[in-house]
Each structure stands twice: as C-alpha cells, then as structure tokens.
Amino acid sequence: MSATHPSTTVTGTMYALGAMIIVGSSAAVLAALGDYPTFGGQALRYAGAAIALFALLWFLKVAHLRCTRRELGRLTLLGSTGLAAFNVCYVEAVKNADPAAVGAIIGGVPVVLAIADPIARRHSPSARLVTAAMVVTAGVAIMQGFGGGSLIGLLWALGALAAEVAFTLLAVPLLPKFGPLRVSAYASALAVPLLLVSGVIADGAGFMPMPDRTQIIALLYLSVVVTAVAFVMWYTAISRLGADKAGLCAGVAPVSAVAAAWVLATGEPGSADIIGAILVGVGVVVGLAPSRRRKPDGPWLPPVTVPDRPSQPKR
Secondary structure, X not given: OOOOOXXXXXXXXXXXXXXXXXXXXXXXXXXXXXOOOHHHHHHHHHHHHHHHHHHHHHHOOOOOOOOOHHHHHHHHHHHHHHHHHHHHHHHHHHHHEOHHHHHHXXXXXXXXXXXXXXXXXXXXXXXXXXXXXXXXXXXXXXXXXXXOEOHHHHHHHHHHHHHHHHHHHOOOOOHHHHHHHHHHHHHHHHHHHHHHHHHHHHHHHHOOOOOOHHHXXXXXXXXXXXXXXXXXXXHHHHHHHXXXXXXXXXXXXXXXXXXHHHHOOOOOOOHHHHHHHHHHHHHHHHHHOOOOOOOOOOOOOOOOOOOOXXXXXXX
C-alpha cells in the first residue's frame, strides 16, 4: 500500500475526528428521548437522515447510480448490520450487562479495524498501527470502566462490536463508485424497514408513538447531525485515510461524550476520564504520524470497481 500524502492525512483526520466528536455528543441528546421506544426512535432517526441526504443529493444534482446485485446486497448488509443490528445488539447488551462493560467492548473497534482492514486488502497489518489502536482501546476501557454482567450480555456486546466494524468495512468497496454521500443515503434508507420490523416485534403497536417537542428536537439532531453529517464525514475520512487509520479516531467518541457532559453540566470528568483521554490522544497521534520509511506518493483509495457505464456523473 502506498503511503498517504500528508495533506490527505490531515484532512482525513479532521473529518474522522469531527465525525466522532459529533457521535460522542449524541450521548447527551439520547437522554432527551427518555422512554421513547428504541426501535421506533431509531427508525425515525434513519428515515429523517435518508430524507436529508436524498434532498442534498437532489440539491447538488448528484445523479443516482444503478447498483449491481452485489452492490445492492452489500448496501443492504451495511444497513442491516452497521445500522439496524447495531441498535438491536446494543439495546440487548445494556439490558444484560453493565453499560460500562458494553462500552469497553465496543471500544475495541480501533484494534479490530487495524487488523481486519489490511487483511481484507491482502496486506499485513502495521505493527505500529495495531499498537496505537491498542493504546486507544485501553484509553476507552479506562474511561468506560470494565463493569460486569451476564455472558449473554457480553455476547450481545460482541455483536454490537461486530456491527460497528461492519459499518466501516462493508462501505470500503462501495466508496470509490458511490462516494460518501450516496453510501450514507442508501444505507440509512435500507435500515428503516428493518428497524420498523424490529420495533413491531419488540414493542407491538405502540412502537412509534407521537414524540413530544423535546423528543422531536432530539430526533432531528440525531437524524441531521449525528447520522447524515457524521456518516458523510466518516466515510470521507475512510476514503482519505483507509479504514485501519480512520478507526483510531473511533476512540474519540467517548472522550467527546465526557466533554459534552461537562460542558452541559450534566457530568464531571474524573481521573479515569482524564487518563483515558490522554491515552486516546497518544494512540491517535502515534498511529497517524507519517512514516519515515516511505515517501508519500498520493492518497490511499480502496480497490476501484469497474463501473457499469463508461463515465460517471460529476459529484
């Protein structure tokens, strides 16, 4: 794999950090939903995100591309695992295990991506990147605490971890053809019917009651900012950095959550939060520092699939 150009690394890192800061800030917003049914709320969230993203596609005059069966299957799998299944696994995990333990397990995303992404591209994982990812994950674990819970709860947490990894890895082959905006829009739309079915099964006819004013504001923030904006930023970061390097920034989300709680006066960072945040920062800096062994010769991009038409519309 060729090295990443410094300017591409900087902009990609900014996109990744921005996305994870936004995701981390959602913790305070989710509390505003109160007892609103989880699956109904998530269905509304992704439906709103899909509407916003498709509206943006129309406004920018970005043409829709025809999917092959394989691409449609990958997009469906992305929506069903990285979006819908993640919510199912996370909800069940926190029911059966300490939320701190669940957070610590999901915090393993950087390590998994640092290993799985190069293997998927038939490359050897970078020892430095894997080490940096382990430092980031250790920082997340310290911040979250390790907690406890039943075996079934920890298994659900592992399912959430797998879904979080799928959210990134399944998008990698799609990004060269469809771009971050289309992938985000298509995946969000495909997740909605799956969440609706899950809501009916879990909560019956009352799975989607009329939200009150506070809940509407929270859902709009989750739809437009946490989903539409953050998804596009994250997938842009992957296009520029690669999934393995971008994954390091996933550890910033819990740091952002603590910072948001402190700013909103809903929580006070403790010594574990400070130590964990320092470790996350060290891991990100070490992992994304330019290598001296190779001269940068251009941005990293995943393998380009052959388009089904000779030219693509301008984005």
